[in-house]
Amino acid sequence: MCTVCRMGQSFSSSSSSGGGHNAAQARAKKVRVRGLVCLTKTGDRLDDNSMKTKELRSVHTCWQDNSKVGKCADISTHTPKALLLNERSCSKQHVRENLTLLKGETSLSIDASFGSVSDSQSGESEGLRGENHECCVLRVDMERVSEGVAVTPGAGSSAIECLNTPDCVAVEATNCVFSCSSRLDKEMTKTPGVTSAPGALKTSVPTWRCDTFKHGEEDQPLSSPVEQVASPFTGTIPKLIVTHDDLDPGQDSPQISDLTLSMGGFSLDLHHDEDSPCSDSGCGGSPAPSLFHRKLSSSSSAGLSSASSFEESEDDFTGSDIETSSLSPSMCNMFVRPDELGGTKSWRKIKTMVHSPFVSFKKRYPWVQLAGHAGNFQAGENGKLLKKYCQCEQLCLQQLMNDKLRPFVPGYYGVVQHNDQDYNLMDDLLAEFDSPSIMDCKMGSRTYLEEELMKAREHPRLRKDMYEKMVAVDPSAPSPEERAQQAVLKPDYMQWRETLSSTATLGFRIEGIKKADGTCNTSFKKTKCKEQVMKALNDFVDGNTQLLRSYLQRLEELRCVLEISDFFKTHEVVGSSLLFVHDASGLARVWMIDFGKTVKLPSPQTLDHRTPWAEGNREDGYLWGLDNLIQIFGEMLQNS
Numbered sequence: 001m002c003t004v005c006r007m008g009q010s011f012s013s014s015s016s017s018g019g020g021h022n023a024a025q026a027r028a029k030k031v032r033v034r035g036l037v038c039l040t041k042t043g044d045r046l047d048d049n050s051m052k053t054k055e056l057r058s059v060h061t062c063w064q065d066n067s068k069v070g071k072c073a074d075i076s077t078h079t080p081k082a083l084l085l086n087e088r089s090c091s092k093q094h095v096r097e098n099l100t101l102l103k104g105e106t107s108l109s110i111d112a113s114f115g116s117v118s119d120s121q122s123g124e125s126e127g128l129r130g131e132n133h134e135c136c137v138l139r140v141d142m143e144r145v146s147e148g149v150a151v152t153p154g155a156g157s158s159a160i161e162c163l164n165t166p167d168c169v170a171v172e173a174t175n176c177v178f179s180c181s182s183r184l185d186k187e188m189t190k191t192p193g194v195t196s197a198p199g200a201l202k203t204s205v206p207t208w209r210c211d212t213f214k215h216g217e218e219d220q221p222l223s224s225p226v227e228q229v230a231s232p233f234t235g236t237i238p239k240l241i242v243t244h245d246d247l248d249p250g251q252d253s254p255q256i257s258d259l260t261l262s263m264g265g266f267s268l269d270l271h272h273d274e275d276s277p278c279s280d281s282g283c284g285g286s287p288a289p290s291l292f293h294r295k296l297s298s299s300s301s302a303g304l305s306s307a308s309s310f311e312e313s314e315d316d317f318t319g320s321d322i323e324t325s326s327l328s329p330s331m332c333n334m335f336v337r338p339d340e341l342g343g344t345k346s347w348r349k350i351k352t353m354v355h356s357p358f359v360s361f362k363k364r365y366p367w368v369q370l371a372g373h374a375g376n377f378q379a380g381e382n383g384k385l386l387k388k389y390c391q392c393e394q395l396c397l398q399q400l401m402n403d404k405l406r407p408f409v410p411g412y413y414g415v416v417q418h419n420d421q422d423y424n425l426m427d428d429l430l431a432e433f434d435s436p437s438i439m440d441c442k443m444g445s446r447t448y449l450e451e452e453l454m455k456a457r458e459h460p461r462l463r464k465d466m467y468e469k470m471v472a473v474d475p476s477a478p479s480p481e482e483r484a485q486q487a488v489l490k491p492d493y494m495q496w497r498e499t500l501s502s503t504a505t506l507g508f509r510i511e512g513i514k515k516a517d518g519t520c521n522t523s524f525k526k527t528k529c530k531e532q533v534m535k536a537l538n539d540f541v542d543g544n545t546q547l548l549r550s551y552l553q554r555l556e557e558l559r560c561v562l563e564i565s566d567f568f569k570t571h572e573v574v575g576s577s578l579l580f581v582h583d584a585s586g587l588a589r590v591w592m593i594d595f596g597k598t599v600k601l602p603s604p605q606t607l608d609h610r611t612p613w614a615e616g617n618r619e620d621g622y623l624w625g626l627d628n629l630i631q632i633f634g635e636m637l638q639n640s
């Protein structure tokens with residue numbers, strides 16, 4: 001039985017329902033575009049929130065193995081006791097996302113208010129030549145797209161074109177210099193940066209040394225000196241990638257998910273401002289405003305922002321109404337550095353984000369970000385990765401380096417600074433694989449921290465972006481009040497997402513899958529029941545029984561370790577994912593990633609991670625979800 005979750009607040013309506021309806025209609029006619037990526041060998045981004053990049057290539061049929069294993073028991077399910085559900089979303093039929101409404105539209109348009117793409121120049125039969133980095137799509141292509149046909153950029157005269165690769169690509173590329181940060185919570189020494197030669201993504205970096213970390217409970221030497229070397233950046237012809245998603249049977253998913261503009265090796269986040277949980281909660285409840293760096297969500301779109309404090313993001317959000325101006329005229333802004341925009345506030349309001357894709361250092365394949373917040377990652381060297389600094393994550397990774405879970409998390413090497421932004425330096429888990437297939441599963445039955453819930457009650461803030469995301473999936477999901485406000489509270493949205501997907505029923509959800517053949521699916525918002533999950537998993541492994549067995553073994557090992565891990569026992573683990581990676585060699589691994597919302601419990605509290613959540617007990621359902629995942633893999637093996 002669902003109950004309506006109201007955060008104990010009422011809000012004045014900013015618009016009438018009627019107005020909202022019109023706005024929704026207007027939006028529905030637009031094609032959502034979620035970012036720019038580089039289609040070439042330099043890399044691509046594939047993240048779920050808003051910048052889903054999907055690359056179509058010929059599909060390879062993978063090998064199969066028909067080994068069998070014994071039967072497994074049924075999946076156990078539960079709904080956390082105190083989970084407050086959004087009643088409206090529980091019983092509604094799934095509806096197609098707005099992309100299916102594209103049919104009949106004649107041009108691509110960019111709607112900066114919600115990462116949608118529009119172009120006022122509709123009706124052209126020839127490719128539209130955009131200025132100022134605008135991207136153009138032929139009508140014929142868009143019609144094909146609306147019919148669920150993949151349009152291959154650059155193929156033939158009807159290819160989607162994107163013009164005017166920004167000059168600042170080169171500027172950015174040549175100014176990319178790493179340095180070491182000297183922070184209160186660690187000691188690092190740095191040596192001068194090395195000047196890059198022009199024309200490459202000159203991650204010319206100093207040799208840096210991370211001596212010791214003194215934070216939290218553990219002091220630990222983290223790494224020997226890491227020397228970073230240049231990573232080549234090849235000039236690219238911008239392209240627009242359009243794909244359509246695989247549909248789950250019985251699932252009324254959109255024919256097409258998100259369109260991705262690609263241009264010059266940069267990705268554009270077209271989503272508008274919003275706060276992130278990290279900013280809300282100070283990365284999981286331990287904010288240190290002077291150190292805390294806001295985690296950018298795909299929709300946060302803080303442009304080139306390096307960091308902002310919790311307070312700043314609050315300010316941002318107070319005025320967070322969607323800026324509905326068309327993206328096209330302002331797209332150049334995305335290439336403007338924050339400090340060039342006159343004022344520290346204004347640049348945070350930029351609704352676009354520049355992201356420089358990169359290639360795996362070791363294997364030279366395009367690195368993939370399958371889910372998560374846009375712009376959070378940068379290439380490291382020697383098989384390493386830079387993730388935008390989050391203190392909460394730093395603390396966790398530091399402790400995990402000395403925990404039994406160490407083999408199941410990326411190696412952590414401390415904090416590095418790049419262009420005034422701090423990053424956590426960690427292992428690129430894809431580095432050892434050749435053309436890896438990747439799956440991101442968000443674990444747990446709850447995707448927001450208790451602290452986020454409390455903060456939302458104390459300072460409820462309306463999220464227009466989340467309202468938009470909600471109605472894009474199910475126009476009937478918002479309550480009348482939310483409809484009037486054209487906004488929702490984050491916990492309401494998160495709970496709605498949980499019940500829409502398998503999070504509430506199975507304790508995990510698939511966020512995205514990218515296969516070795518280049519195909520990618522990040523439309524699992526409505527993948528809810530066990531059968532749908534099994535279908536997705538089976539597709540991920542291409543029916544390969546040996547892979548299933550390897551994954552199952554790894555998951556069982558992980559469970560064993562989790563059950564005895566001191567770290568795990570003493571932390572509320574929310575929003576963390578399992579990253580599944582395999583390649584054609586048969587190597588299959590699973591790691592825990594994303595500790596941005598993993599929070600230490602007050603001593604002596606511990607969690608079993610299986611008890612259903614009731615507010616105050618801080619249980620996260622992580623192990624319950626893992627139990628179910630293991631059961632599912634076992635059942636698939638049995639059926640194979």
Ligand SMILES: Nc1ncnc2c1ncn2[C@@H]1O[C@H](COP(=O)(O)OP(=O)(O)OP(=O)(O)O)[C@@H](O)[C@H]1O
Pocket residue numbers: 368369370371372373374376385410426427428429430438440575577579593594595596
């Ligand atoms: N260490 C890693 N090695 C390789 N790929 C990684 C690694 N960490 C993250 N990724 C990639 O980036 C994606 C997002 O990672 P992560 O969940 O840490 O980001 P986030 O922005 O914090 O996400 P969220 O929005 O869920 O908080 C993953 O799905 C994966 O594709």
Ligand SMILES: O=P(O)(O)O[C@@H]1[C@H](O)[C@H](O)[C@@H](OP(=O)(O)O)[C@H](OP(=O)(O)O)[C@H]1O
Pocket residue numbers: 048049050274275276277278296297298299300447469490494497575596597
């Ligand atoms: O997957 P969706 O539907 O796009 O929704 C996002 C997803 O739930 C992320 O997990 C969440 O970030 P956190 O896990 O870090 O809270 C983000 O919040 P945000 O927009 O406040 O960053 C949501 O917008």
